[in-house]
Amino acid sequence: RIDRIQMNIAPLIDLYSSLEKYLNRTVQHLAASGPVKSPQTAAVAPPSSILELAATSAPSVIIQVFFGVLVVFFFLSGWTRMRKRTITSRSSFGGAMATARVIQDVVDDTSAYLGTITIINFTLGVLIAGVLYVMGMPYPLMWGGIVALLNYVPYFGPIAAAGLLALGGLMTFHDIWVALLPALIMLGCHLVEANAVTPLIVGHRLTINPILILVSISFWSWVWGTAGTLLAVPLLIILQTVVRAAGKPDIAGFLFEHGTLTKRTAPNFAPTTTDAETVVDRVGGVA
Structure with missing residues (x-):
């Protein structure tokens, strides 16, 4: 029985011996031909200026922003049809009346927030651009635009703008205190704007919990990148307006059936097309 086993595995042993000899000859041949040269990789030099850094990172940011603008465009193009269908x-x-009221509140609150914040950010960007122009820093309009755009993102945006201004100042000025002055001026203007100007103009109606803002920015920036970061606060305002109107205990009821939107018992009849058009007209027509 042992002889039979040895006879059966003999071809396998011979095959293993042949492979071992072949590998040994291959290794000896490679060793005789000289050392193996590792592929040379070209070293990529770091960006030498803030403009070069912006140029290298701009394509991905532009693609994300373009995708966000495209989604917003298609959403707005179908807004009227979606609004009427919802009502x-x-x-x-x-x-139907309560739903139309909530939709109109969403439109009013979002428009008020975006319009007010846009005016504030534009003013802040112009102010920073003027200060940088007086200081002699190159491309003041570009820096003003960066500050205005990043100020749409609460907390993280001003910090990023101050960091970029500090980096640009260190590349421009030799004195470290003069180099850090643009970032310090920007932070000072932002503190005044965030603690005095914006609360005074926007008011308490659109005041949002900072924790909710941080969670919204973190979530939407993870889901949607740069576009999600810019749209995080407007989306949070929409959600806050719906929750305020629908009532916190029964949001699911508002989404699927009657919900807590109505404060009193509504008549039990389905709205006709004329009724729906009347509701749309009462809340201001097409928003």
């Missing part, structure tokens, strides 16, 4: 899908006239 007419309610099973009662009172529910």
Whole structure:
């Protein structure tokens, strides 16, 4: 029996011996031909200026922003149809009126926030550009635009703008205190704007919990990149307006049936097309 086993595995042993000899000859041949040269990799030099750094990182940012603008464009193009369909899908006239009221509140709050913040950010960008122009820093309009754009992102945006200004100042001025002055001026203007100007103009109606802002920015920047970071606060305002109108205990009820939007018992009849058009007209027509 042992002889039979040895006879069966003999071809395998011979094959192993042949492979071992072949590998040994190959290794000896490679060793005789000289050392193996490792492929040379070209060293990539770091960006030498802030403009070069911006140029290298701009394509990905532009693609993300373009995708965000495209989504917003298609959303706005179908907004009227979606709005009417949402109102007419309610099973009662009172529910349709309440839904139309919530939609109008969302439009008003979002428009008020974006319009106010845009004016504030534009003013801040012009102010920073003027200060940098007086200081003799190159490309003051570019820096003003960066500050205005990043100021749309609460907390993280001003910190990033101050860091970029400090980096640009260190590349421009030899004195370290003069180099850090643009960033310090920007932070000072932001503190005044965030603690005095914006609360005074926007008011308490659009005041949002800072923790919710941080969570929203973290989530949407992870989901959508740069575009999500810019849209995080407007989306949070929309959610806050819906929650304020629908009531915190029963948001699911508002989304699927009557919900807590109506404060009183609504008549039990389905709205007709004329009723829906009347509701749309009452809340201001097409928003």
